Amino acid sequence: MGRGLCLLLSLGLLGAVWLLPSVRRRRARRAAGCRRCARNARVAAVVIPVSALLLVAGAVVRTQAAVFPLVPCSAHVLASGAVVPEPVPRVSVQPTWDAARRVVLSGVSGLALAGGRLVGMDACQSSQPVVFWRPPRTSAGGSIVGETFVAWNVVDNGGRPSERHGFGIMGEQTYLRFGPNITRGPEENAALAVHESRHVDQAAVLTTIGGPVVMPLLYTVDDAFYPAARNHFERAAGLDAGGYRTSPGTEPDPQWAVVGGIVLLLALVLRTRIRLLSRVLARGRVAGGRHAPDRCPRHSPGWFGAGP
Ligand SMILES: [Zn+2]
Ligand SMILES: [Zn+2]
Incomplete structure (x- = not known):
């Protein structure tokens, strides 16, 4: 793979900065x-191609799941063995953009699919691929x-009796509803x-700009100051x-333990720059050179x- 492609896959459009002749x-x-x-240059020369290769492998897994579709989520498995799928919720997205965002995210999507299977999760297809834990674990989010x-979020014996063990539907003696069953009916399903x-739109835009780590990074930082339902995403x-x-309100509610962790991590990453700045502050500009x-x-x- 070319250097430019590796940078584009790993670091998005910002990766192109590294290709500028002056840089x-x-x-x-x-x-x-x-x-x-x-x-550092030697480390980058290994890490960037390896992450690009991983993303290509992920894209292959994602493509495979598109060509050979997964079992539809919420498919009812009858006692007779027949499988009756529930209609897949329709989300109206401009078709070109829909295809573009799937392609942009295909690497990470495929790695998530492969990773889920690797740890023993099951996969199904809704309006997007889904990986979930089998019963008796109950998905909560x-x-x-x-x-x-x-x-990933499971509860033991969570929710109402009908929600336990991932069976989601009242009076469910004859069939099992295959999937995480987080929602309780078609309306909730469509809304979710x-x-x-x-979220897929958000991820696609941010991945294009700065590669796959940008969305989780920004989400985590946002969540440290604006947790859960306050989160901007x-x-x-x-x-x-x-x-x-x-x-809740829209004002921040900092989670100080997480904020502390982020500050510590930033200090570690910027350690050498802070050290140089300390010398400039103590001895003037000339110390910077x-x-x-x-x-x-x-x-x-x-x-x-x-x-x-
Ligand atoms: Zn140096
Ligand atoms: Zn959400």
Whole structure:
């Protein structure tokens, strides 16, 4: 696979920045003068093609599930062994955009499908692929991963008697309703399909811009400050349709443990830049250009007054 394609798959349109001649020249110059920069370049030269290859493998899995369709979700399995599918909820999406977003997300969608199967989940096809745990575990919710709905959230003996064991329908002695059965009827089913379809839109746009990690990253950060039904992605997708029963305010409600974790992670990632900034603050601009032998300024050791 070409370098450009690898970058596009892994980092979206932002990956194209790495292809700019000026950026490439600057990176090559730094790698020549700094051992750490050279090492980082070697790591990137492995990580980016590997993640691109994984995404291509995922796209193959997703394509396979489109060519050989999965069992429809909510199919009723009668005592006789006959399988009667419930109608798949229709979501009205502009056809070209619908195809485009499926293609953009195919890598991640396929990896979610394959990963779900690998850990022993079952798969079915609704308006999108779904992976879920078999009974006796009862699905209570999940997340969109690419286009695939991963019903990871389970409860023990959850919900009403009719909802337990994933059988979703009252008086269900003769058939089993195959699927996660999070919704309790066709209307809820259709509403949830619209909600998840909006998440697919969000994921497709963000993946195009910055690759597959952008949506989960932004969602997690948003959720740390605006948890659950306050989350902007959830509000944009529709709270009622998404099964959020309570409507809290729109003001932030920071989850300090998560916020702390994010700050710690940011400090780790930006460690070398913060260190360089500390030297500039302590000793003025000129310290920003000084460096240790075989190191660029950013990768030179020493905080504040110490260092080159
Ligand atoms: Zn360096
Ligand atoms: Zn949602």
